[in-house]
Amino acid sequence: MRHGKKDNHLGRTHSHREAMLQNLATSLIMHKRIETTVAKAKELRKFVEPILTKAKDDTFQNRRVVFQSLHNKETIKELFGAVADKIASRPGGYTRIIKLGNRLGDNADTCLIELVDFNELLVAAVAEKAAAATKTRRSRRGAGAGTRQAAASTEVPSAEVVEEAAPAVEATEVEEAPAASTTSSDDLTKIEGIGPKIAELLNNAGITTFAQLADAQDETVQQVLTEAGPRFNVHDATTWNEQAALARDGKWDELAELQDRLKGGKEAEE
Structure with a gap:
């Protein structure tokens, strides 16, 4: 009986299953988004998320441990480089599974599995929604006196003030101009x-x-x-x-x- 055994063997031997998960994890790290079956995606999530957590701490030992799981130098460079920088502030939950429905032929339940921080559209949508939620509605009661007072306090400054402020801008531009000539750095x-x-x-x-x-x-x-x-x-x-x-x-x-x-x-x- 399989009481308490939550791992899906996916109808494969141990060595075959490990090789398949290594290939799926490599493709996910390099391409940031892959299409597969829901069963494989769930097993891949359990396999790749501990690896992503180790990548956030770039040490020699962590690189050795991760290399034992992935066996690919280019994947290690991408993982400890661009991917680690993106997920540095995320405490967990690095992947997202989006179901696509059943595919023709074997009727398997398919899905997209992707790295959350690399979906720019959803990241922008979440940021826009958060910004909209922070806006507060203010009451219009008593706006008459307050509006007149605000209008009085925001009068156009006199010509003397404008003339005095203009040279200051020019001086700032002259002082900051040399800072633009900086040497470019290499990767x-x-x-x-x-x-x-x-x-x-x-x-x-x-x-x-x-x-x-x-x-x-x-x-x-x-x-x-x-x-x-x-x-x-x-x-x-x-x-x-x-x-x-x-x-x-x-x-x-x-x-x-x-x-x-x-x-x-x-x-x-x-």
């Missing part, structure tokens, strides 16, 4: 071994471009990681300047070949 997360949080640490330390990372000493980068705490000190930064030099020179094919040989930012053992 350091394209370097194998650097996640969004490490990239933020490097940016705070003044390393914002591939050229700066390529010229930085290994001791300097390791010092930044050490000061950030023990969770970042475990990363090996010995190949980051080599990867950054290839990215700086636009040698993306050579960078991809190098990253295929790397595991966690260091040379993988044969």
Whole structure:
């Protein structure tokens, strides 16, 4: 008997079921929305939501644990990058199931399963509804005196005030003009071994471009990681300047070949 056993085996062996859920989770993370049956979607939700929770804390151990479940480097990059940034403020419930009805052929109950924060239409609709709910209706009683008083207090300022305010605007524009010429930064997360949080640490330390990372000493980068705490000190930064030099020179094919040989930012053992 199956008393108390809530998992749906989906008519598959354990290994077949695990492989199927890995593929479904990979597709969901990469495409943010997939169509499948309701039974598979419910099992996928139980499989992928703990993974999404771990992705919110970008540590070396969490990356290893998640990689054991997904077995795909590109999925790990997307998960700990764009997806983790989107769901950072959500305490749970990262997925939504939308039923589509029965499909032709086998009459299976189908649905869409999607990541909640990536449905821009529904997110905008919820925000608009929340903004409309915050508006309050005010009574029009006694509006006569109040309206006249408000009108008196909002009279057009005199010409002298306008003439005095004009030079201040010009001075502000002259002072703020140089601030527009800022150097653009590169996406350091394209370097194998650097996640969004490490990239933020490097940016705070003044390393914002591939050229700066390529010229930085290994001791300097390791010092930044050490000061950030023990969770970042475990990363090996010995190949980051080599990867950054290839990215700086636009040698993306050579960078991809190098990253295929790397595991966690260091040379993988044969």
